[in-house]
Amino acid sequence: MKISARNQIKGKIVEIEQGAVNGIVKIDIGGGNIISASISMDSIKELDLKAGKEATAIIKASSVMVGVN
Structure with a gap:
């Protein structure tokens, strides 16, 4: 699969918190x-996401906010 988003970070699913509509x-x-x-x-x-499965976080944003303490 090719996508236009440049920020693609591979990792492993460690937890899924299920809700009524979103998780x-x-x-x-x-x-x-x-x-x-x-x-x-x-x-x-649909993606059959489960803890322990490899996944990629794909980040596409028009703006990013940064804060400091």
Whole structure:
């Protein structure tokens, strides 16, 4: 599959929090870093996402906010 998004980060699914409509998929990308994505439960089922499965976080955004403490 080819896509236009340049920010593609491979990892392993470590947890899926299921909700009524959406779920939170947590992907371990290494170095103690976890990326979380909110996607529909239909997509979770269609992609057959499960903990332990390899996955790629694909990030496409028109803006990124940065904050400091």
